[in-house]
Amino acid sequence: MAGTAALAAVVALSACGAKTDAGGSSDKAAQADVSGDTVKVGLLNSLSGTMAISEVTVRDSLKLAIDEINASGGVLGKKIKPISEDGASDWPTFAEKASKLIKEDRVAATFGCWTSASRKAVKPVFEKNKSLLFYPVQYEGLEESPYIFYTGATTNQQIVPALDYLKSQGKKKIYLVGSDYVFPRTANKIIKAYAKANGMTVLGEDYAPLGSTEFSTIANKVKAAKADAVFNTLNGDSNVAFFKEYKSAGLTAKSMPVVSVSIAEEEVKSIGSQYLAGQLTAWNYYQTTPGAANTKFVKAYKAKYGQGKPTSDPMEAAYTSVYLWKAMVEKAKSFDPEKVKAASDGITFDAPEGKVTVDGASQHIRKTARIGRIGTDGLIEQVWDSGKPIKPDPFLKGYSWASGLS
Amino acid sequence: MTVIFGQTFTGISIGAVLLLIALGLSLTFGQMNVINMAHGEFIMAGAYTTYVLQKSISSAGLSLLVALPVAFLVSGALGALLEWLLIRRLYLRPLDTLLVTWGVSLMLQQLARDIFGAPNVQTRAPELLTGNITVIGGDDPLTFANSRLFILGLAIAAVVALSLTLRLTPLGRRIRAVVQNRDLAEVSGISTGRVDRTAFFIGSGLAGVAGVALTLVGPIGPTMGTNVIIDAFLVIVVGGIGQLKGSVIVAFVLGVLQSVLEYSTTVSVAKVLVLVAIVAFLQWRPQGLYTLRTRSLV
Numbered sequence: 001m002a003g004t005a006a007l008a009a010v011v012a013l014s015a016c017g018a019k020t021d022a023g024g025s026s027d028k029a030a031q032a033d034v035s036g037d038t039v040k041v042g043l044l045n046s047l048s049g050t051m052a053i054s055e056v057t058v059r060d061s062l063k064l065a066i067d068e069i070n071a072s073g074g075v076l077g078k079k080i081k082p083i084s085e086d087g088a089s090d091w092p093t094f095a096e097k098a099s100k101l102i103k104e105d106r107v108a109a110t111f112g113c114w115t116s117a118s119r120k121a122v123k124p125v126f127e128k129n130k131s132l133l134f135y136p137v138q139y140e141g142l143e144e145s146p147y148i149f150y151t152g153a154t155t156n157q158q159i160v161p162a163l164d165y166l167k168s169q170g171k172k173k174i175y176l177v178g179s180d181y182v183f184p185r186t187a188n189k190i191i192k193a194y195a196k197a198n199g200m201t202v203l204g205e206d207y208a209p210l211g212s213t214e215f216s217t218i219a220n221k222v223k224a225a226k227a228d229a230v231f232n233t234l235n236g237d238s239n240v241a242f243f244k245e246y247k248s249a250g251l252t253a254k255s256m257p258v259v260s261v262s263i264a265e266e267e268v269k270s271i272g273s274q275y276l277a278g279q280l281t282a283w284n285y286y287q288t289t290p291g292a293a294n295t296k297f298v299k300a301y302k303a304k305y306g307q308g309k310p311t312s313d314p315m316e317a318a319y320t321s322v323y324l325w326k327a328m329v330e331k332a333k334s335f336d337p338e339k340v341k342a343a344s345d346g347i348t349f350d351a352p353e354g355k356v357t358v359d360g361a362s363q364h365i366r367k368t369a370r371i372g373r374i375g376t377d378g379l380i381e382q383v384w385d386s387g388k389p390i391k392p393d394p395f396l397k398g399y400s401w402a403s404g405l406s
Numbered sequence: 407m408t409v410i411f412g413q414t415f416t417g418i419s420i421g422a423v424l425l426l427i428a429l430g431l432s433l434t435f436g437q438m439n440v441i442n443m444a445h446g447e448f449i450m451a452g453a454y455t456t457y458v459l460q461k462s463i464s465s466a467g468l469s470l471l472v473a474l475p476v477a478f479l480v481s482g483a484l485g486a487l488l489e490w491l492l493i494r495r496l497y498l499r500p501l502d503t504l505l506v507t508w509g510v511s512l513m514l515q516q517l518a519r520d521i522f523g524a525p526n527v528q529t530r531a532p533e534l535l536t537g538n539i540t541v542i543g544g545d546d547p548l549t550f551a552n553s554r555l556f557i558l559g560l561a562i563a564a565v566v567a568l569s570l571t572l573r574l575t576p577l578g579r580r581i582r583a584v585v586q587n588r589d590l591a592e593v594s595g596i597s598t599g600r601v602d603r604t605a606f607f608i609g610s611g612l613a614g615v616a617g618v619a620l621t622l623v624g625p626i627g628p629t630m631g632t633n634v635i636i637d638a639f640l641v642i643v644v645g646g647i648g649q650l651k652g653s654v655i656v657a658f659v660l661g662v663l664q665s666v667l668e669y670s671t672t673v674s675v676a677k678v679l680v681l682v683a684i685v686a687f688l689q690w691r692p693q694g695l696y697t698l699r700t701r702s703l704v
Contacts (some may be wrong), residue, residue: 049629056525086524126533178672181594208673211633214683216416217668224409230504237526241624244531248551250538274536 016267032131033106034335038081039074041066041322042101044112044122044133050088050211050236053116057266058136059084060305061315062406063110065322075326076333083107087209091121099349102131108335109134109317109325115210115235116140116183132337134325135320138261138283140186141394142405144187147337149344150364151321151356152314153284155190161180161369162231162259162282163194170374171228171257172186172199175243177218178233180207187233187261190396197401203227208234213241219249222256233274245273247261253278259371264312264379269366273378283313284367285353286380294352310378311352317367318349324365356389364392407550411541414662419554421661422561426619427634428641428653429564430612434485436585436648439500440493443507445638446631447514448610452617454476454522454627461531466640467532470618472694474560477614485610489603497602511631516630516638526627535622551621560619564612565654571608572650581605583649644684648695660684 033040043062045055066080070342074080076350083105094113101107102125109132113119126133126147133148141155158309166174176191178184188205195202203225205217213236222230234242238259246258259280265287268276287310297319301311324347331337332343345360357366366389372380396402431445456473463469488510496502535553542548543631572578580601583591592598621629641660645652660680 044457048519050526050627052525053625206672209677212673213620213633214420214673216419216551217665217688218673220409220412222417224412237528237625237627240526240528244536244553244623245551247536248538250540251551265486270528272528274530278440 003316032108032335039078040081040105040107043082043084043109044110046089047086047150051089053237057315058318061319075329089247091117094118095121095125098125117181134321136321137314140183142194151317154364154394157367157369157390158282165371173228175203175205175222175227175230176205178207179210181234183231193401209269212238215242217246219245230258231300232258235262240271247275265310266312268378273376276374277376279374281372285313285316285370287311293350297352316352323349359392362392408546413665415550417662417665419558421658422558424641425561425657426616428638431638432642432653433609441504445613446635447511448481448613450631451481451623452614455480456618456621466530473618477618478611481588482607482611486603486607489606515628528625529621531622557619582653595687607703624683657678
């Protein structure tokens, strides 16, 4: 009897989980506490550990957006009260803290996570509790969750344009270096499929554990391979050790450029532009991106956190995500996650990177791809862009070479 | 051919880093049978000392040179303080020293987080040390990184200095006497307490020097000590506890082994294979573990 009941419960639960529309399951949704004149939101970032170098800036940027929104009257008449938690660069901690934010703090939505490992760790928590996560970092794609909004780039908005750029520059032989976890491994699978279909050769593929600081052998291997370019998917401060070793090995942006997808202005500043000048990055936003919205964002950020602080792509995507959530809530006239989701399609915002639009079906956003070159001043200057926002395609369905993936 | 030379050099340079981080531990572990889990945090203290000095001395080269003696003193003082406050009460209880120093290591990590912030920080390397020298030119040049040569030189200098101190100075003679027979040394008029503290000062000071070297390789953070402490213990246990010669040989052998395996496989596989090799070695020659009775430092 008990077994049958348990089975029935499992079936019922999985049916709920599979349901992605707004079909009135609000009674089972996470009970956000919106009784007072404030609405709580969770900020979930690594404030310590190997990822803190990147994630603290995202937290700061989220707080900036929240302050701005509060100053202009809040959301649906309520002031936003952020609850900040430290994921500590540790994936089980992320899941624990996500659960705490949803169940104890009863937040209306959560903003944060950086590594795909942390996102994969919290994904079931948000899905089970039917609570929303706004994820602000570029990632490897091949994922859709009904309770996650992806405001960073998916593969066809970052990695594929970066490969297109390398191809247009005549770089045919590439070497892959990445951190040993889900994002680089999946990204490299996609890169290899692209290379095969586009007449490029992958000369080698090396992974180092997250937080690893010993890169002399990898630098030697890259050097011996005589590649045209290196595609770098290292995350966190392993990049410091890698680029120090890269320069020590005598490799330069001229002899063998490195395209990085996880180094933005903040990381450039702390790694040191003397190691990075001339190297390439692929993102959707740089501090130097033109436009009034960006001028305002950069000015506000520096006023709050110091003139020496640069802005970066994940910070911009995080900042934008709070405004997108606000617009969705206002359109839905409710904080209920199901109603917010239902209202999401077509929501636009004049983001610092330019106008972005939410694609309700995939819960990703339309973004412009930009390739940049790191300057000696630590800023990144755009050398190419896609011209218009690219429609998100997380499963790369629009690319025939990607059919074997996922 | 270039690849073989290049990888051998890489291995030696990894070995030099290993040796530097293990050297101080070899003195405190070998001398006093104290399993000092806070040794990694003394390395961290040396690295942060470099960072602080670089903030006040704008020349990266000068600040690095000043950092070497200052880090030695800072970490040495921390070590002597730890010995005086806690360890001297626990000399006959090695397992208790492990627990106590582990607690101290956690406290020091938190202290670093409170003072310097949780995110890791970096120092600028002197311009001279960011380049490389060409050993063999031509199409397939063999180059050695200057920073790695500097670390190698530092490791050799530290080993020579420690070895000479133990062999030739009155302090060294007293340390060896205490190691060989603590009671006899005591009745012969040697103040073993003072010898212990001085040895702890030197051992911890060497950790500080290792910390300075590590700033040339990667980032500085509150947990950097925990990342290297296991490697340091491996070097000492495999080399034979308290055996300076053993630590030197094992550090370089492990470094070369690691780099060769990394080159022919991957970083993660190489780490596993090195550990398997260590386990196999200890099965074959467990003496490394059981030299406590006959431990000597030179």
